[in-house]
Amino acid sequence: MSYHLDAAKAERTQTADSTLFLRRIGELKTVSTSTAVINGVNLKILTDTRDSQAPLKKFAVQQAVTMVTNRGFKMPADSSFLLTPEVHHQNQAFHFDIQGTPVCWVSLGPTSTSGGSGRGISAEPGTRFDCATRVTLHELGHMFHAHNVGRTRFYTDDRMKAKNPGIGVQVSGYAHQNICKEIIAESFLGMMIGRNYGQDVLQYYQVNGGPRVLAGAGTAGFGIL
Numbered sequence: 001m002s003y004h005l006d007a008a009k010a011e012r013t014q015t016a017d018s019t020l021f022l023r024r025i026g027e028l029k030t031v032s033t034s035t036a037v038i039n040g041v042n043l044k045i046l047t048d049t050r051d052s053q054a055p056l057k058k059f060a061v062q063q064a065v066t067m068v069t070n071r072g073f074k075m076p077a078d079s080s081f082l083l084t085p086e087v088h089h090q091n092q093a094f095h096f097d098i099q100g101t102p103v104c105w106v107s108l109g110p111t112s113t114s115g116g117s118g119r120g121i122s123a124e125p126g127t128r129f130d131c132a133t134r135v136t137l138h139e140l141g142h143m144f145h146a147h148n149v150g151r152t153r154f155y156t157d158d159r160m161k162a163k164n165p166g167i168g169v170q171v172s173g174y175a176h177q178n179i180c181k182e183i184i185a186e187s188f189l190g191m192m193i194g195r196n197y198g199q200d201v202l203q204y205y206q207v208n209g210g211p212r213v214l215a216g217a218g219t220a221g222f223g224i225l
């Protein structure tokens, strides 16, 4: 396995990524833009007016941002959420704008209210957070992870795509696909909703640049790295 880092390739990937988010917005015929302020963070919410699930998604965005900011995470100055019913618009986070500045651009597609792929923590029954909030937390996990390790490492370090079945199976069915980036995003979501993980998962999370989740006042069970 190569650990070669390629800054030029990272820039190309990031440009393609940020262009895709902007293209998705451009594809929608009618988008209404609203703003919200959560814990001092200005959020921009772009809603396809056909999206009947938009109220659930808006609630999810506000709840997820409240949760992460309560935990001390700092949202980027540009935090924009696209609520879209388009079937080819996945739930996805885009981490850098065209200039390479860290941003939080997240699209929440039609599967976000039913738990995304259906194999992750977001679709598990019996948790106290709705599916769309969990999907949003998963996407924010990717975003903080990308900003933590930086563009070049996030996009071009093969370790970010390396599989680790022993760790993934402990986190979720989706993390069980075992790709490092997904294990990190799922573990982040898990910790945000109060799950505990064993020392081997926490160590894996830390070594791979997982966003540090601190124990908070009044909430038991968060992983401390």
Ligand SMILES: [Zn+2]
Binding pocket: 138, 142, 181, 182, 185
């Ligand atoms: Zn993911």
